Amino acid sequence: MIPLQLTLKNFLSYRETTLDFRGLHTACICGANGAGKSSLLEAITWVIWGQSRAASDDDIIHAGxxxxxxxxxxxSNSQIYRVIRARNRGRNSSLEFQIENGGDFRSVTAKSLRATQEQIISYLKLDYDTFINSAYLRQGRADEFMLRRPNERKQILADLLKLDRYEQLAEQAKDISKQFKGQAEQLELSLQPIEKQLEQKDTVVSQLTDLEKELIKFQLLQESDREKLLQLQAGEHQRQSWYQQLTWQQTQYQNLLQDCERLKTEQIELKNQIAELEKFLDREPEIIAEYQQLLSLQQEEETLSLKFQAYQDAQQHRQELEQQLIQQTNELNLQIQQRQTRLESLQQQEQELQQILSRSAEIQAGLEQLRYHRQRLRELDDLQHQVSPLLQRRYTLQTNIERVQARLTAQLEQLRFSEAQYLEELAKVPEIRQAALAVDAKIQELEKKQVYQKRIEEKGQERKSHKERLQTNQKICEEQLEELKEKLKLLQIPNPICPLCEQSLDEHYRHNVIYKTRNEQQEIQEQIWSFQEQITAYERDLQNLRIEYKQLQEELTSYTSLQQQFGQLEAQLEAVSEVNSKLKQVREEIARVEYLLSSELYAQDLQTELQLLNQEIQRLNYDEQTHALVRGEVEKWRWAEIKQAKLDDASRRQSAIDAEKPQLVAQIERLQTQLNQLRTSSEIQRQIERLERYLNELGYERSRHQNLINSLRQAQPWQLRYQELKQAKQQYPQLQNRLQQLEQLLQVRLGDRVTMKEQLDSLIAQMEKTTDNREEIQALEAKIQQQQRQIDEFLAQQGRWEQTLTQLENLQIQYEENCKQLKEVKKQYRIYQELAQAFGKNGIQTLMIENILPQLEAETNQILARLTGNQLHVQFLTQKAGRSNSKRKNSKLIDTLDILIADARGTRAYETYSGGEAFRINFSIRLALARLLAQRAGTALQLLIVDEGFGTQDSEGCDRLIAAINAIAADFACILTVTHMPQFKEAFQHRIEVRKTERGSQLILSN
Structure with a gap:
């Protein structure tokens, strides 16, 4: 990735700026601390990967x-790309990805932000972690790799190389191998009972032959008895037919008797209804006369209702007109009252204004005093502007001198504290050595418990595997049991179908199959109970093992902390040899700082400048008290300026009042005239008078209307009587016809009753002549059923033996298939077991680290030679001898990642090198790691960013570091270094100066 142009808008300390990288090969980003140098680099990581040092994306937005x-x-790879990332505060981010095509950019943005991010990484072949550990050497993290413990360094290197993928593959291979191992054990256990069952095949064939002979004998006897039974059942069937016919005739005769009684009852009821209708029809003249009277009252009520409606409308219209008259009157009264109130308010304001206008002379005198004191205040302000920078500089010098003194005092206290610490460390050496021996003894004891815990875990896995196999077998048996239950349900249906051959079963074979199925069901249920007992036993064992394992786990929780404690104690013992030399250096430094403080020989240039400033301040003769008094006089006479403004306002208001008062008086008189006209001669008043005359002419009486309504309500029932009369005239001929039909039907039913009685007597006579054979039939059926039970028992036994023989044949096939499957499962188990070892830490991972370390070592030494003039050399060790033990003759090799550093005096620890030397070592290792990580990511490392301070280097070290950067410049398309030290500006081809202003950080590019 080679940068071309970076444009920022409201990013961290930048408001709006653009940086063009074209033509920059090696460039230095310089500026004061906090100016925004590192923010440029954070902008690159944020726009490409959406990550930065900020806690959230809202934190990168410029304040305000x-x-x-x-x-x-x-x-990248000869192709130009463009990435635009934006975000509104408190909302989601947006991401745009473009590719240059013919001078223009073409968008290749995906549907979602995550998909677009994955697309950018795919094009770059570089993710965020690889970038910050390769191309970007971030500030304050140069020594992060060296300060870790040896085993942690190896883990960091594994993380950078992303070897955790192989660890995941190893875990997956282990899990799969365990599954195949469990399958193999389960198959071996399932083969043992199959072998025992196959040994019973010859016995089953012999038993089946004997049973078939007995079955044929009983079937012949049964056929003879069945023929005799059929003859007897035919005679009994004829007798039952006559009996059913007699029963049906008796039922019909009873129904006929009930029908005759019902017709007689209905005849009586109709005669009663006809008599009632004749009485009601006799009142016809009276009902018609009352009904005519009702119609006359209704017509008169309609006439009065029309008059009532007209009376109501006129009353409502009069009320509306009266309301309008009142409303207009109130509006005129309100307008008159408002203008009178305004006139009174103007008179009161006029009195107040006269009081203000009377103080005109006093206000003019106050204004003269105010002008004089303001002129004096301006003179003192100019003098203060000259003195203020001098006072501020004096305060700054005094603060800096006090700060130097405080720094020396704090340094003296820190040195004395360090002296006391070194003395305490020397006093604790015997105690630390004794503690290390005690911790080592505890570690050895816990290692023994770890071995025992591993054995318990293996036992638990074994018990769990057996339990799972039993649960699987139990599930199979439960499924078989459900199948047998379904089979029994099918056999309970009349004329069932055989579940095996799909042919119809007769009664004999059906009982045989049911008996055999129930026996098989009982056997499977017993197997399920046996499995449940064994599962319970294994669960009890597993519970005990879990308790013991948990106890050991609690005892082993301190193992890691003890190892760390032992390593810390060893490091303390190794550091004791340096304490004496450090103590001597501290005491010399204490003597030097005490001399500076007692003689006040610090900050000489600041003290000289302070004396000159005090002389200049005395010459100007500025008095802050006089300045304050004059400022007070100005505030004192400012009332005159305020009063003058009020005086001018009072004059303007008096003129306005004089113009408004005559207008208000004229408006009041005009409104009074309109009010008098409204009450006497308005159109509304005339309409009200016309409505009153119309109401008098209408002549509507409320009492007469109410009496008529009461009479009409009393006569209303005669309308119902009239309707009932009409209905009675229609029903009377219908009821007479119905009565004649009932009498004719009753005569027919009586004749049918006599005929049916004769038929019943004839059937009873035939039944008495027929013989009853039911007892003989029952005895013969009982005998046949006994024979059938015996045959069913033989068939059930035959079915069981045949099913057993079929199961043995199926078991033979299953046995052969399981043997083949067992062979294949064992093969897969061995394959995945070897894969788990190959992907583990001692396999491919260790091999990859050991293969890459020589390359890393050679690359590091090549860079370090340029930085130190071939004075330092680095060596990586991946194994070392373990702690010696009196009981063990040979010490065990331990995996580690030690870094040995050698110079002209020999090999020394990393901590013994100076800050400049340590930085050069760190820089070399980090740069070598950067190259290797970029190569493994499948991309060339074309950009190098060094965001590290050079303050630990002396002049020669700085020259070597700059020379080394320039020496490797040919390997990179762009190198950016970040520093706040001014002397490095001229060491690079280009400079990017960062300055912080009120408008945000600004960039200046120069050669």
């Missing part, structure tokens, strides 16, 4: 702004 936008153009 509502949105942020970064536009970045770069080239």
């Amino acid at each position: 702004a509502e949105y942020v936008r970064v536009d970045f153009q770069f080239s």
